[in-house]
Amino acid sequence: MIILGLNAYHADSAACILRDGKLLAAVEEERFRRIKHWAGFPSQSIAYCLQEAGVRLSDVTHVAINRNNRANFGRKIAYVIKARPSISAIRDRLRNRAKWASVGEELAQAFPSEQFGGSVEHVEHHLAHLASAFYASPFRDALAVSVDGFGDFASAAWGRGSDSSLSVDGRVLFPHSLGIFYQAMTQYLGFPHYGDEYKLMGLAAYGDRSLIDEVRPLLSLKDDGTFELNLKYFRHHNENTAYEWRGGSPSSAELFSKALEELLGPAREQNAEITDRTKNLAFATQAVFEEAFFHLLNTLQKKYGGDSVALAGGCAYNSVANGKIGDRTPFKHSYLQSAAGDAGGAIGSALAVWHRHGGKRAGEMTHAYWGPQFDDAEAEKLLKSRDSELKSQKCTVTHYSDESAMYDTVARSIADGNVIGWFQGRMEWGPRALGNRSILGDPRRADMKNILNLKIKRRESFRPFAPSVLREAVPDWFEREDNVPFMMQVFPIRPSRRAEIPAVTHVDGTGRLQTVHKETNPRYYGLIETFKKLTGVPMVLNTSFNENEPVVCRLEEALDCFLRTKMDVLVLENYVVTRQQTA
Numbered sequence: 325m326i327i328l329g330l331n332a333y334h335a336d337s338a339a340c341i342l343r344d345g346k347l348l349a350a351v352e353e354e355r356f357r358r359i360k361h362w363a364g365f366p367s368q369s370i371a372y373c374l375q376e377a378g379v380r381l382s383d384v385t386h387v388a389i390n391r392n393n394r395a396n397f398g399r400k401i402a403y404v405i406k407a408r409p410s411i412s413a414i415r416d417r418l419r420n421r422a423k424w425a426s427v428g429e430e431l432a433q434a435f436p437s438e439q440f441g442g443s444v445e446h447v448e449h450h451l452a453h454l455a456s457a458f459y460a461s462p463f464r465d466a467l468a469v470s471v472d473g474f475g476d477f478a479s480a481a482w483g484r485g486s487d488s489s490l491s492v493d494g495r496v497l498f499p500h501s502l503g504i505f506y507q508a509m510t511q512y513l514g515f516p517h518y519g520d521e522y523k524l525m526g527l528a529a530y531g532d533r534s535l536i537d538e539v540r541p542l543l544s545l546k547d548d549g550t551f552e553l554n555l556k557y558f559r560h561h562n563e564n565t566a567y568e569w570r571g572g573s574p575s576s577a578e579l580f581s582k583a584l585e586e587l588l589g590p591a592r593e594q595n596a597e598i599t600d601r602t603k604n605l606a607f608a609t610q611a612v613f614e615e616a617f618f619h620l621l622n623t624l625q626k627k628y629g630g631d632s633v634a635l636a637g638g639c640a641y642n643s644v645a646n647g648k649i650g651d652r653t654p655f656k657h658s659y660l661q662s663a664a665g666d667a668g669g670a671i672g673s674a675l676a677v678w679h680r681h682g683g684k685r686a687g688e689m690t691h692a693y694w695g696p697q698f699d700d701a702e703a704e705k706l707l708k709s710r711d712s713e714l715k716s717q718k719c720t721v722t723h724y725s726d727e728s729a730m731y732d733t734v735a736r737s738i739a740d741g742n743v744i745g746w747f748q749g750r751m752e753w754g755p756r757a758l759g760n761r762s763i764l765g766d767p768r769r770a771d772m773k774n775i776l777n778l779k780i781k782r783r784e785s786f787r788p789f790a791p792s793v794l795r796e797a798v799p800d801w802f803e804r805e806d807n808v809p810f811m812m813q814v815f816p817i818r819p820s821r822r823a824e825i826p827a828v829t830h831v832d833g834t835g836r837l838q839t840v841h842k843e844t845n846p847r848y849y850g851l852i853e854t855f856k857k858l859t860g861v862p863m864v865l866n867t868s869f870n871e872n873e874p875v876v877c878r879l880e881e882a883l884d885c886f887l888r889t890k891m892d893v894l895v896l897e898n899y900v901v902t903r904q905q906t907a
Contacts, residue, residue, distance in 0.1 A: 325342075325343070325385045326342070326377070327341070327385060327674045328388070329341070329671055329673045330387065330427070330670050330673065331366070331666050331667055331670045332389065333364060333391075334363055334391075334666055335361040335363045335518055336361050336663075336666045337353040337363055337365070337369070337667075338351065338369055338666075339370045339372075340671045341373040341376070342678055344683070345675075345686040346687075348377045350663070350670065351372055352366075352754075352874075355695065355877040356368040356877065357874075358881075359572045360518075360573065361574050362574075363569035363572055365434070367430070370431075370434065370435075371434075372695075381435045381439070382441060384440060385442045387445070388445050388447055388673035388674045389427060389445070389447065389673055390447055390453075390475075390666070390673040391448075391449055391475065392446040392448045392449070428440065428444055448476050448492070449478070450475060450637070453668070454468040454470050454482075454485070455671075455673070455675045456636050456661055456664075456672030456675065457470070457640075457660065457661060457664070460671065460675070460688065460689035461659035463657070465484075465485065466632035466657075467483075467485075467632070468483055468485045468633075468636075469621065470482070470635075470636045471502055471637045471638075472501075473638055474504070475666075478495040478498065479496050479497070479498065479500060479502065479503060480620070481494065485634065487685065488679050488684055494550075496551065499558075499560060499561035500550075501553065502543075503639050504560055504579055505609075505613065507521060507579055508580040510523070510524045511579060511580060512588070512592070513592050513602055513606060514602070518567075518576060521642075522787075523787065524606050524609060525606075525643070526786055526787045528609065529607075529644075529786075530786055530831055531607025532604055532607060533607065535607070538587070539608040539612050541554055542554055542584070549627075557581055557587065558581055560579050563577075565577040588605065589601075610645075614645050617639070617642070621649070625655060631654065632657040632658070633653075633658050634659045635660050636664045638666065641665055641755070643813050644814045644834075658813075660813075662689075662752065662758070662809075662810040663692075664812065665755075691809065691845065692753045692754055692758050693751070693752060693758075693844070694750060694751075694752075694753040696750065696877060697749055698879050700899065703879055703899045704899065706880060707721050707896070714887075718903060719903050719904070720902050720904070721901050723898055727850065730898060731851045731853075734746075734851055734893065734895060734900065735854040737893050738764055738765065742892035743764075743776060743891050743892050744763065744894075745763055745885065745886050745895065746760075746763070746869070747876065747879070747896050747897070748760055748896075749845070749847065752875070755868075756810060756811040756812075757868035757869055758792075758810065758838060759792060759866065761882075762869055763776070763780060763867050764851075764866060765864070767828040767863055768827065768861060772865055773789060776789065776865075778890070779891060779892075780889045780890065781871065782871070788828070789866070790811055790835065790837070790838060790865070790867065791836075791837065791838070791865060791866065792840050792864055793840060793862060794839075794849065794853060794856065794862040795839045795840060798837070800821075801825075802816065802817055802818065804816070814830070814834045815837055824861065825861065869882060873885075886901065892905075
């Protein structure tokens with residue numbers, strides 16, 4: 325059985341492919357289109373998945389889509405009758421619904437020489453999220469929880485996963501949404517772009533508790549564990565605020581109402597000064613989010629029992645909250661796959677269809693390396709074709725047949741304070757760079773954040789960088805020993821260690837951990853192990869290989885990024901490009 329899973333006509337469009345329940349490839353369309361969070365039909369991702377699996381479209385048994393227009397249909401009709409939203413809002417939602425219904429036509433247009441003879445199967449949005457978390461997890465029995473903005477008229481859902489079965493037992497329905505709360509406050513604080521919520525999360529570490537009571541009126545908690553928005557502070561329920569995409573780039577209208585500005589004061593303009601009040605409102609937003617998030621988890625744990633939880637949905641990208649699950653709930657074990665947001669719905673819908681047709685569990689997703697890869701021959705060809713450009717920038721190229729010698733060269737360069745572009749193996753699935761499309765630096769340097777922002781990133785100074793740590797070294801450096809291969813949780817760094825690694829220690833003493841395993845990424849592990857032998861520190865600073873663009877996918881994009889920035893060293897598989905140092 326060959327299943328093609330899709331997230332389409334929404335931000336982070338993506339595709340994956342399963343053969344008999346086993347994942348063969350997964351990729352987000354933005355990596356090919358080079359537009360962040362690209363929305364639309366993921367035709368290039370589909371083409372890659374088919375090629376990687378060695379099949380044609382005619383071989384595909386099922387196309388699985390993480391949307392089902394019939395889900396919660398009665399509640400939708402009841403809401404329209406009662407709330408009477410604007411005609412334009414209804415029209416836009418019907419237009420989106422029509423797009424979801426035309427997948428067969430899209431496939432025919434994208435692959436005109438091939439014939440798809442399988443079935444198109446729709447999976448409710450939150451069931452796809454739950455499946456992406458539970459079926460990819462190591463758990464045979466666990467609570468599964470999905471929390472996001474909206475999908476199929478719901479913003480949250482939960483149920484029990486048991487071996488190959490997965491239930492959806494409850495939901496939070498439109499118009500109430502924890503994701504909308506967080507996005508509205510992100511917009512209010514002057515971060516208007518789709519996906520800017522991580523900026524608010526990073527800024528929150530610089531604030532204090534003084535304004536929590538001012539933000540709490542936006543959200544109320546219910547005895548059954550759910551939450552409700554105070555709708556007078558929001559616009560999404562009665563005005564047209566549906567997502568739009570122009571040229572593939574998604575955008576959203578303002579979600580907060582004038583009443584919110586009357587409550588908290590005028591909204592911050594995008595490029596205005598970040599004041600102490602801005603920081604404190606960010607802290608309060610994160611705190612109120614966590615109150616609702618843990619209220620839901622704790623209530624569900626009392627109902628279901630157990631010590632394991634699998635999480636998905638856009639709100640599962642809140643790595644600060646994720647890192648507190650072990651302290652603020654009875655859950656001892658949590659799992660979040662690397663693409664917990666809507667892109668992950670491609671895998672979730674495919675897994676749901678696999679199990680719908682009697683499939684069995686295929687095992688835990690232990691790594692995120694499911695994208696395109698390239699070899700030394702392709703790297704050599706590219707570097708030769710760009711020889712004159714490399715020479716003009718005083719770059720030298722060295723090929724290493726001995727990987728350990730390459731590790732030593734690159735590790736020493738990191739220890740000398742240089743910025744390294746590290747490109748190897750299959751591209752990561754999900755938004756995090758996890759050692760295959762990464763920019764690396766020395767975590768010991770207090771000035772490394774400024775160096776990276778000066779040379780490459782050019783981003784807000786409050787945004788932190790992450791440590792990639794050898795798995796066995798985690799207990800010596802962090803206060804929790806959890807395995808976090810996908811960089812989805814923030815944990816306190818041991819106080820005695822914080823001064824040793826200032827470049828990856830947040831202002832509140834935490835770090836967004838990535839655990840690196842020899843079994844799943846031997847080259848990245850080998851580099852960090854070599855750095856440890858040189859410095860005594862078993863980690864490197866890791867940030868995504870990009871410059872105000874999607875993470876690089878192809879060799880050409882990595883070289884282009886290197887040449888247009890002030891990066892010092894570029895590693896393309898076994899080739900090392902070194903830019904001559906200038907005084």
